[in-house]
Amino acid sequence: MPLELDVFRGYDIRGLYPSQINEDLAVKLGHALSMYLGNKGPVVVGRDGRTSSPSLHQALLQGLTKSGIDVIDIGVCTTPMTSYALYYLGAPCGVMISASHNPPEYNAFKLFRRITGVISGVQQLSAADGLSEIKNMVENYAFKPAAQPGKVILNDIMTDYREELITHAGTIKGLQVVADYGNGVGAISADPLLKSLPISYTALYPESDGNFPHHIPDNHNEDNFKDLITAVKRDGADVGLFFDGDADRWIAVDETGQIVSPEIMTGIYALDFLANRGKEKSDADIEPIIYHDLRFSRAVIEEIKAAGGITKKLPVGNTYYKDALIKHGGFIGGEWTGHIMWAENNARDDGLFNGLKLLGIMTKTGKKLSELAQPFRKYYKPFEISMTLARPLSSETLKQSLQKTFSDGSLSFIDGVSVDYPDWWFNLRLSNTTPVLRLTIEGPDKAFVDEKIEYIKTLISKYIGPS
Numbered sequence: 001m002p003l004e005l006d007v008f009r010g011y012d013i014r015g016l017y018p019s020q021i022n023e024d025l026a027v028k029l030g031h032a033l034s035m036y037l038g039n040k041g042p043v044v045v046g047r048d049g050r051t052s053s054p055s056l057h058q059a060l061l062q063g064l065t066k067s068g069i070d071v072i073d074i075g076v077c078t079t080p081m082t083s084y085a086l087y088y089l090g091a092p093c094g095v096m097i098s099a100s101h102n103p104p105e106y107n108a109f110k111l112f113r114r115i116t117g118v119i120s121g122v123q124q125l126s127a128a129d130g131l132s133e134i135k136n137m138v139e140n141y142a143f144k145p146a147a148q149p150g151k152v153i154l155n156d157i158m159t160d161y162r163e164e165l166i167t168h169a170g171t172i173k174g175l176q177v178v179a180d181y182g183n184g185v186g187a188i189s190a191d192p193l194l195k196s197l198p199i200s201y202t203a204l205y206p207e208s209d210g211n212f213p214h215h216i217p218d219n220h221n222e223d224n225f226k227d228l229i230t231a232v233k234r235d236g237a238d239v240g241l242f243f244d245g246d247a248d249r250w251i252a253v254d255e256t257g258q259i260v261s262p263e264i265m266t267g268i269y270a271l272d273f274l275a276n277r278g279k280e281k282s283d284a285d286i287e288p289i290i291y292h293d294l295r296f297s298r299a300v301i302e303e304i305k306a307a308g309g310i311t312k313k314l315p316v317g318n319t320y321y322k323d324a325l326i327k328h329g330g331f332i333g334g335e336w337t338g339h340i341m342w343a344e345n346n347a348r349d350d351g352l353f354n355g356l357k358l359l360g361i362m363t364k365t366g367k368k369l370s371e372l373a374q375p376f377r378k379y380y381k382p383f384e385i386s387m388t389l390a391r392p393l394s395s396e397t398l399k400q401s402l403q404k405t406f407s408d409g410s411l412s413f414i415d416g417v418s419v420d421y422p423d424w425w426f427n428l429r430l431s432n433t434t435p436v437l438r439l440t441i442e443g444p445d446k447a448f449v450d451e452k453i454e455y456i457k458t459l460i461s462k463y464i465g466p467s
Helices: 023-036 053-066 080-086 131-139 158-169 185-193 222-237 263-276 298-306 318-328 351-363 369-376 395-403 446-459
Strands: 013-016 044-047 072-078 095-096 106-115 120-124 151-153 176-180 198-202 239-243 250-253 289-293 310-314 332-335 339-340 386-388 410-412 417-420 425-430 437-440
Touching: 013 386, 023 053, 023 095, 023 106, 023 131, 044 053, 044 080, 044 425, 053 072, 053 106, 072 080, 072 198, 080 095, 080 120, 080 131, 080 158, 080 185, 095 369, 106 437, 120 318, 158 351, 176 185, 176 222, 176 310, 185 198, 185 239, 185 351, 198 222, 222 239, 222 250, 250 351, 263 289, 263 298, 263 332, 263 351, 263 369, 289 318, 298 310, 298 369, 310 318, 318 332, 318 339, 351 369, 395 425, 410 425, 425 446, 437 446
Parallel strands: 044 072, 044 095, 072 151, 176 198, 176 239, 289 310, 289 332
Antiparallel strands: 013 106, 095 106, 106 120, 239 250, 332 339, 386 437, 410 417, 417 425, 425 437
């Protein structure tokens, strides 16, 4: 089967199984990774519960070991567990086989490495930093087996991982919690830990099943939250936890059944940190820097600054926040779609870590989640709008198309075009992976926002196709 190199994307290697992601690619990826590492291991390998993951896992192990690389095999796990193993076992690189929130017919390889800066952390390889080089090695495939094959070392890290997480959580007790795992692998780590706490806990769909019979564990689609919202309201729960397929992302539902976005969660974490900073020796020297996705609500930024935090806006993509934390220090990095990472946790994005942190804050303050979220809900903000491109469009052309019209606003070009006015703002950017334009906009109310959306669409109408 011919290789489809388009599966090498911005932050991972992802596509349909077996036409795009298959065992042949997995073997060659193992060989290429050994070359990328200079034939130095070991490499940590984990996988999710998708039906295609076992055979891809074995093929990747074959490619690595035949190249002379030792493998630390941690078996079925979450993506955060792979990052944990990579960091704490001292391996230079790790691979997680998982397509996260995608439907069952997809699979993917996520590659990680340890790096050191102001803090030591775990970085996901991107097209700009490692993946393109590995892609070229796969494309120009020329493999010779090593004289001494590598060995596979089985390592069950579950107990150590859970114990490490709970040390960061603080006191958790007296809460009623519902978690929806969507038949992903999140329950592997979270279910035993939550059962061990002095809380009332209900699990929805904890069994790992790569066919996802109840709903796709995809936090982008609000329809997938229906069962969790129903359970929270039915049980009178304090909070609902929704994990995506590989549990690196997590979204909260408050006691009223309202979804609490990752940007608001970042704000909750930031305000708690700023209110308590210096009370513990462990955080006294942490700079109060909060790195955030350029799509964050202005309300979140305003509240953080008012509490004494320093906000720094970054482009879309979780690798930017990890890089910033590791290289420059700070407290936390938050992405709009659910990746939240802490310097305290070695810049690893971990849904369970984030969930435990929230439960700790709720226990400490005695506040409902809706109370904690309320300061950040000042403005009307829709979900991101995607518009299919009808003709090629470069970032420079996009910039030129908008710069004159919005010259009375404050313009920035961190990622696409952002325009700020006193009572509204928007960002328009090209997707990194698909031929679409993405518009994010915030204003005082729905009518105002809808009017601005239509106005912006008319300005770029020659570039976009029918909705």
